Amino acid sequence: MRVFKYRGGNFERDLDSLERNYYWAPKFDDLNDPFETLINTDPFKVQSRTFAKLFGKEKSEQFSEVEKALHNLFDVKKKGIGIYSLSKTFKDELLWAHYADSHRGFCIEYDLELLANSYKSFETFSFPVIYNKKPPEYGIRDINNTKSEQIVQKLAGYKSKRWQYEQEHRIVTGFYGEHPYEPSCLKSIYFGLNMNEKEKELMIDRLKGRNVQFYQIIQKHNSYEFDAVKINDLTKEKYTYLKEIPEEITKGKPINFVINSKLYIRDIKGMVEIELESKVNRKQLDWIAQLLKKDIFRKVERLFVSYTIKDGSKGEGYWAMSTYEKDKLESKINGLTLEQEKSLVNILTNDKRKSLGKWIDETPYVSSGIILVEENKDLFFETIYHDGSKSSTKVTSTKLNGDYRYDDCEPNIHGEYFIVSNDGKLNFCSNDGIFRTIKPFDKNNYLQHRV
Known part of the structure; x- marks a missing residue:
């Protein structure tokens, strides 16, 4: 379902939030x-007095305590929660006049399901407003309906019929203020x-670069109604936001990346893979x-970003990490830079000895080059580290x-050994089987990398 938010009066603030x-x-x-x-809690008062008459003074006092607790509960909820008011239409002339600075503003289109369910660590409730002639009773x-969702909907889900033209849908949040959402929520x-x-x-x-469709509102000919005309053609635009490092940063071709997972714990920490x-x-x-800190996790005290390389070693540690502690950033590469x-690559390429195989082990923390050489009919696995040292x-x-x-x-206390398969792959093995596999070294694969 698509929902809409009219904005106007403070362009820079609203653009910043987008x-x-x-x-x-x-x-x-x-x-x-x-x-x-x-x-309207009068029905509760009337009913409680009726029960009190039937069951005596003791029950009357109990109902009185329940009534006080009920009002306290409503007060707590009212003071803490936030309301994000949306509409089911972008074509209402009164909404444009009232909430979009007399048509000088704009209207945002969201995907409601994505918006209401962004970052599960935040408590949110989503429901359409019910319009009535009288307030809810x-x-x-209702005493048994003490779940947060039921109480919140009773508090925030009803308005006078005079507001019905707004076709309002509300997202009610567990706390008022700023709430992050997934960038894909924004549609138009x-x-x-x-x-x-x-x-x-x-x-x-x-x-x-965010895959956002832009429209211009126009007046229909000889009508009091509005229509919308597309301004941009998304099929001709590249979706790059949070997907690539641009040319001005790489000083060459853009480098693509994929965000595989995100975790957002309110104001405390964020984690991204x-x-x-x-x-x-x-x-x-x-x-x-x-970019992640500025646009997604700007409120958190700590942010942890973990990086792997496409087609690289999986499950053996991250190639690199970026860590924010408050506003201090540190990036560290654990694998090969x-x-x-x-x-x-130069060492392996220029090694002219007789070899039965060459490999580059990309595993973080233990990255190295490996050559299987034959010398005087003896076989050796030679490990070459990035600083040129060898074992x-x-x-x-x-x-x-x-x-x-x-x-x-020499005896291997860990029971480890190597298997070189007929396709040239080097397999690291133990008594439990293969625990790591490396493709044979091919210089051409590395020539494609950006240096």
Whole structure:
């Protein structure tokens, strides 16, 4: 379901909230209906007095205590929760006049399901407003309905029929104030009839690459109705926001990345896992982390961003990490950096000894080059580190159905050994089986990487 929010009167504030992917849910006291949260509790009072007469003074006192507790509960809810008011239409002339600065503002289109369910660590309730001639009543039977959702809907889900033209749908939040949402919630922007042209251009520019459709509201010919005309063609636009490191940062071609998961714990911490198309440098890692902090996690005290490389080692640690502690950012590469990778590629390429295989182990923390060499009929696995240092292990070989198994000549207390398969892959093995596999070294694969 699509819902709409009319905005006007403070363009920079509203554009900032769109850029940084959040909405503001005000307190009840800040809304424009003086009858917000009005509940008729007279039925409860009448019914409780009737029960008191039937069951005596003791029951009367109990009902009195229940009534006090009930009012306290309503007061607590009213003081804490926030209300984000939306509409089911973008074409209402009164809404444009009242909430979009007399048509000088704009209207935002959201995907309601995505908006209401963004970041599950935040308590939210979503429901259409019920319009009635009288406020909702609270009676004895409602005592059993003490769940937050039922209480909130009773408090915030009813308005006078005079407001019916708004076709309001509400998102009620567990706390008032700023609430982040997934960028994909934002679908379209509708420009008002009288919106400033420079503001339109600025909004289109600052929201580019986000897969947002822009429309211009127009008046239908000989009618009191509005229509909307598309301004941009999304099929011709590249969706790049939170998907690539741009050319101005890479100083070359853009580098794509995918956000695989996000966790947002209100004001405390955020956690993100990202898969990079290829290796990047620390400056580019910083750029990603800064973008996430600015546009998604700007309220958290700590942010942890973990990076893997597409088609790289999985399940053996992250290639890199970026960490925000309050406003201090540190990015650290745990695997091979671009410079270290280049060094290993040169070493393996220029090694002219007789070898039975070459590999680059990309595993974080233990990254290295590996060569299986034959010297004087002896076999050695030589490990070459990115700083040029080496270690060598003498091994024996056994043929296994086209593959070769290599065991240390010295006793291996961990029961580990290597298998080189007939397709050239190097398998690290133990008594429990294969625990890591590396493809054979191919210089051409690394020449494609950005340096």
